[in-house]
Amino acid sequence: xxxxxxxRAVWDKDVTSLLKSLGVLDSLVAGEFQCAVCSKSVDLENLxxxxxxxxxxxxxxxxxxxxxxxxxxxxASPLG
Amino acid sequence: xxxxxxxxxxxxxxxxxLAFVAWVLTxxxxxxxxxxxxxxxxxxxxxxxRQQAIKxxxxxxxxxxxxxxxxxxxxxxxxxxxxxxxxxxxRAELLKEGAVVVVRIKDRRDDDRNLVHAMLAFCPVGLxxxxxxYFGREVGLALDLTVTRKLLNSLKHYSALKYLYDxxxxxxxxxxxSVDVLCRIFDELDERGWFSKMLLxxxxxxxxxxxxxxxxxxxxxxxxxxxxxxxxxATRGPGETxxxxxxxSPHISTAIVLIGITERMEVEGTAPYLHHLQFLIAERYETAxxxxxxxxxxxxxxxxxxxxxxxxxxxxxxxxxxxRDASGRARKQVLIEFTLGRPGHPTQPIQPQLFEADxxx
Numbered sequence: 001x002x003x004x005x006x007x008r009a010v011w012d013k014d015v016t017s018l019l020k021s022l023g024v025l026d027s028l029v030a031g032e033f034q035c036a037v038c039s040k041s042v043d044l045e046n047l048x049x050x051x052x053x054x055x056x057x058x059x060x061x062x063x064x065x066x067x068x069x070x071x072x073x074x075x076a077s078p079l080g
Numbered sequence: 081x082x083x084x085x086x087x088x089x090x091x092x093x094x095x096x097x098l099a100f101v102a103w104v105l106t107x108x109x110x111x112x113x114x115x116x117x118x119x120x121x122x123x124x125x126x127x128x129x130r131q132q133a134i135k136x137x138x139x140x141x142x143x144x145x146x147x148x149x150x151x152x153x154x155x156x157x158x159x160x161x162x163x164x165x166x167x168x169x170x171r172a173e174l175l176k177e178g179a180v181v182v183v184r185i186k187d188r189r190d191d192d193r194n195l196v197h198a199m200l201a202f203c204p205v206g207l208x209x210x211x212x213x214y215f216g217r218e219v220g221l222a223l224d225l226t227v228t229r230k231l232l233n234s235l236k237h238y239s240a241l242k243y244l245y246d247x248x249x250x251x252x253x254x255x256x257x258s259v260d261v262l263c264r265i266f267d268e269l270d271e272r273g274w275f276s277k278m279l280l281x282x283x284x285x286x287x288x289x290x291x292x293x294x295x296x297x298x299x300x301x302x303x304x305x306x307x308x309x310x311x312x313x314a315t316r317g318p319g320e321t322x323x324x325x326x327x328x329s330p331h332i333s334t335a336i337v338l339i340g341i342t343e344r345m346e347v348e349g350t351a352p353y354l355h356h357l358q359f360l361i362a363e364r365y366e367t368a369x370x371x372x373x374x375x376x377x378x379x380x381x382x383x384x385x386x387x388x389x390x391x392x393x394x395x396x397x398x399x400x401x402x403x404r405d406a407s408g409r410a411r412k413q414v415l416i417e418f419t420l421g422r423p424g425h426p427t428q429p430i431q432p433q434l435f436e437a438d439x440x441x
Contacts, residue, residue, distance in 0.1 A: 001105065001108060002108070002143075002147065002158070002159060002160045003158070003159050003160070004159060004160045004161065004162040005159045005160070005161065005162065005202075005205050005206060006162050006163075006164040007161055007162070007163055007164065007182070007183060007198065007201045007202050007205070008164050008166050008180065008181045008182065008183070009163045009164065009165055009166065009181070009182075009183035009184070009185050009198070009201075010165065010166050010167075010181050010183070010184055010185070011127075011131055011165055011167070011185055011187070012184050012185060012186045012187055013127070013187060014165075014166075014167045014168075015184060017167060017168055018166060018167065018168060018169060018181070020168075021168035021169055021170065021171070022169065022171050022174060023171055047184070048182070049180055049181065049182045050174070050180065050181045051174075051180040051181075052174050052175045055175060057171065057174065057175075063251065063255075064200060064221070064248050064251070064252055065217075065221065065252055065255060065256065065259075067182055067200075067201075068200075068204065068217070068220070068221060068224075069217075070180055071180055071182055071201065071204050072204040072212070072217065072220055072221075
């Protein structure tokens with residue numbers, strides 16, 4: 001049998017409870033969060049990924065290139 | 081089926097149960113899909129059943145595709161995906177594990193976004209995981225978008241394909257011209273059947289070769305060089321002569337040998353191709369892909385067999401498939417991966433022989 005690797009997912013209806021458990025729901029709804037990659041304002045509609053960095057909860061917007069910066073292991077491109 | 085019947089006759093319901101368990105264990109991906117469909121019928125019972133149905137369906141599709149791709153190119157997608165739903169997560173746990181929650185699953189069984197986002201979240205850990213740190217971000221993204229497109233194509237999931245193109249590929253291409261270029265290159269290679277059979281195979285080998293090195297930009301340059309070489313050969317014009325025998329870098333050493341010059345084959349048989357393999361060995365190439373189509377296929381198989389007999393290396397299994405040529409015509413093709421032997425000490429330098437395929441008729 002093939003080995004499995006986990007991908008963490010959140011049921012859409014559970015997003016608010018997840019954010020609440022992390023203590024960031026109110027700040028996110030208030031528009032205080034920015035995408036850790038492109039600095040765009042992030043709210044419940046365009047939330048892409050949740051992660052931690054330097055001891056703080058961070059988020060990205062739902063743009064695929066921003067989500068991948070925090071989930072992938074590739075080195076920076078030599079082509080720009 | 082015979083086993084199922086004999087088990088039922090011999091052991092009764094227990095035999096049936098045993099046969100069922102055996103089927104599930106050997107067909108995990110199909111069982112997940114079937115489970116997803118069955119749970120879908122009782123989805124009205126509650127959120128948990130719907131959640132499980134959607135999870136099983138996504139896992140079944142992704143894992144079935146991953147198994148098939150890995151069967152075609154061993155090591156390309158060796159893992160299955162397990163969607164782990166996170167309801168509440170302790171802040172300390174998130175900070176400690178560095179866990180990333182990336183996939184938002186909508187409460188609709190056929191929501192196009194669910195499958196697309198799950199696949200795109202799985203690819204960075206499930207596709208070419210060993211070589212992944214060395215690609216460069218643009219190559220990694222373009223590979224993942226291409227593989228996701230192949231998954232949706234295999235499922236004939238056209239609405240999800242539209243979502244992928246409109247909402248993900250287009251913005252990614254607009255913000256990064258190199259992602260756009262790479263997606264087009266991978267599409268062309270896929271059209272010729274070289275994406276999974278050759279490029280992914282080389283990247284699997286690359287991952288094994290470079291395994292313990294510290295990733296830096298020189299690795300990404302190597303990978304990009306390989307991609308450009310394969311693309312150059314794949315898109316050569318009719319009658320255009322190849323000017324380089326292959327691609328060599330610190331961790332990649334591969335050459336594509338096109339077998340298809342009818343006049344030479346008729347007059348000289350396999351000799352020029354065997355000579356060229358000797359040249360590649362002398363130049364310390366490690367792998368050669370023998371490629372032919374239509375009536376040249378038997379010649380490619382002869383070259384592989386004779387080369388092996390002459391101790392030039394080891395031929396892999398001939399992969400026959402149908403792919404489109406530059407003019408868009410579907411043609412029967414063969415690709416044989418040939419692991420070249422180590423060079424001896426030739427008394428005379430071996431002259432290179434470069435080849436060009438038949439122009440499309």
